[in-house]
Amino acid sequence: MLEINSIERGIVIDHIKAGYGMTVFKYLHLDNAEYNVALIMNAFSLKMGKKDIIKINEVIDINYDFLGLIDPNATVNIIENGKTVKKVKLEVPETVTNIIHCKNPRCVTSVEHYFDHVFHLVDKEKRSYRCEYCDDIVIPYPNK
Amino acid sequence: MLKNRCLIDPADFTREEFREIFDLAHQIIADPEKYSKSCEGKILATLFYEPSTRTRFSFEAAMLRLGGKVIGFSEPNSSSTAKGESIADTLRTIECYADIAAMRHPKEGAPRMASHYIQMPLINAGDGGHQHPTQTLTDILTIERLRGGVENKTYGFCGDLKFGRTVHSLVKFLSNYEGVKFIFISPEELRVPEYIREEVVKKKGIPFQEVDQMEPYMGQLDFLYMTRVQRERFFNEEDYIRLKDRFILDTEKMTYARPDTYILHPLPRVNEISPEVDSDPRAQYFNQARNGMYVRMALICKLLGIY
Numbered sequence: 001m002l003e004i005n006s007i008e009r010g011i012v013i014d015h016i017k018a019g020y021g022m023t024v025f026k027y028l029h030l031d032n033a034e035y036n037v038a039l040i041m042n043a044f045s046l047k048m049g050k051k052d053i054i055k056i057n058e059v060i061d062i063n064y065d066f067l068g069l070i071d072p073n074a075t076v077n078i079i080e081n082g083k084t085v086k087k088v089k090l091e092v093p094e095t096v097t098n099i100i101h102c103k104n105p106r107c108v109t110s111v112e113h114y115f116d117h118v119f120h121l122v123d124k125e126k127r128s129y130r131c132e133y134c135d136d137i138v139i140p141y142p143n144k
Numbered sequence: 145m146l147k148n149r150c151l152i153d154p155a156d157f158t159r160e161e162f163r164e165i166f167d168l169a170h171q172i173i174a175d176p177e178k179y180s181k182s183c184e185g186k187i188l189a190t191l192f193y194e195p196s197t198r199t200r201f202s203f204e205a206a207m208l209r210l211g212g213k214v215i216g217f218s219e220p221n222s223s224s225t226a227k228g229e230s231i232a233d234t235l236r237t238i239e240c241y242a243d244i245a246a247m248r249h250p251k252e253g254a255p256r257m258a259s260h261y262i263q264m265p266l267i268n269a270g271d272g273g274h275q276h277p278t279q280t281l282t283d284i285l286t287i288e289r290l291r292g293g294v295e296n297k298t299y300g301f302c303g304d305l306k307f308g309r310t311v312h313s314l315v316k317f318l319s320n321y322e323g324v325k326f327i328f329i330s331p332e333e334l335r336v337p338e339y340i341r342e343e344v345v346k347k348k349g350i351p352f353q354e355v356d357q358m359e360p361y362m363g364q365l366d367f368l369y370m371t372r373v374q375r376e377r378f379f380n381e382e383d384y385i386r387l388k389d390r391f392i393l394d395t396e397k398m399t400y401a402r403p404d405t406y407i408l409h410p411l412p413r414v415n416e417i418s419p420e421v422d423s424d425p426r427a428q429y430f431n432q433a434r435n436g437m438y439v440r441m442a443l444i445c446k447l448l449g450i451y
Contacts, residue, residue, distance in 0.1 A: 106272045108251040112231055115257055133253020134274055135339045
């Protein structure tokens with residue numbers, strides 16, 4: 001059994017859909033972190049079968065829109081003095097800005113690069129989004 | 145209130161706001177002379193980053209017939225774009241000179257993006273294979289003048305429905321009206337984009353069919369909207385050649401249509417409608433072009449806050 005020590009002060013992102021832990025890890029730039037971090041992949045879960053977990057031994061700014069986009073069922077626990085002091089409930093964001101980029105080669109975003117990349121939610125279940133500019137529909141993080 | 149608003153997508157205006165524009169267009173057609181000085185002292189900028197004949201001329205003729213003046217460019221090589229200027233900077237500069245602008249761009253969403261950087265009214269005159277809302281105004285005005293209104297009718301769309309921006313805008317607009325039905329006639333590769341099928345047609349519960357034959361469905365249609373397969377939208381020339389002659393409307397196919405089925409086309413036509421169909425009174429595409437100028441006159445007036 002792999003053992004990761006509990007943290008005194010920091011953040012635990014739990015119940016991440018298995019396979020997306022690395023995506024979250026990289027998005028939060030944890031691969032360059034100077035504090036202790038742990039990425040646990042394919043951990044056993046009664047509810048999910050497998051899940052990914054990230055433990056961060058520091059309180060950092062987290063883009064909850066991004067986490068909601070990847071997996072709204074993930075849980076974010078803020079830890080102080082070894083105890084959970086806050087649980088953040090994630091939601092599928094209605095609009096996401098500069099998190100995903102449009103892949104339509106005909107979209108204006110493919111040639112002009114100085115403005116925000118904005119996507120609007122189309123279908124909450126599928127987590128599909130529509131590009132603000134060209135209306136192209138994408139499912140950035142499909143259910144695996 | 146339409147003053148200082150932008151028209152980028154048909155969804156930008158409400159039914160009531162479109163009604164104001166159509167009512168004014170009908171009044172202008174009835175007495176064009178009355179409106180010949182409405183825009184005196186105003187300047188329209190036509191910013192065409194992609195070649196166009198009728199849309200640019202239509203906008204320019206509309207402004208000139210309202211007594212206004214026109215500045216602009218008809219291809220990007222004759223503008224600062226050739227020096228690498230961004231769309232946003234071009235628009236911010238033009239805003240210093242003009243009161244209103246019409247913009248065509250090959251990239252989808254370019255007018256929407258540009259509208260975030262300026263205060264003056266901006267009209268999307270076509271963005272890639274995406275939207276062309278003033279063609280929709282043209283189409284709707286023509287439908288109203290032919291059949292009184294757009295409700296309770298079956299519309300056939302034929303040709304390139306994937307990249308045909310006029311189709312996307314018109315479907316989006318018509319989807320707000322009661323009793324409309326759509327029959328989409330195209331090769332499988334050129335069917336309407338997912339966002340139109342899922343987000344517009346299905347979401348609004350509009351009955352529709354996607355078919356790849358024209359003749360069996362002609363008798364059901366009130367309007368048949370023909371479109372050209374556009375060479376400039378294909379990355380692959382072979383695909384264009386394979387698909388371009390798939391649907392050609394000729395006098396033989398017209399025999400399947402009802403006496404009150406009208407044929408519309410945004411023009412330019414290549415070969416998808418045989419010239420012999422032009423003399424059929426049901427062929428209304430050149431009347432559409434005339435209506436386009438009148439409805440653009442109405443739109444310019446409304447966005448400038450005149451009337």
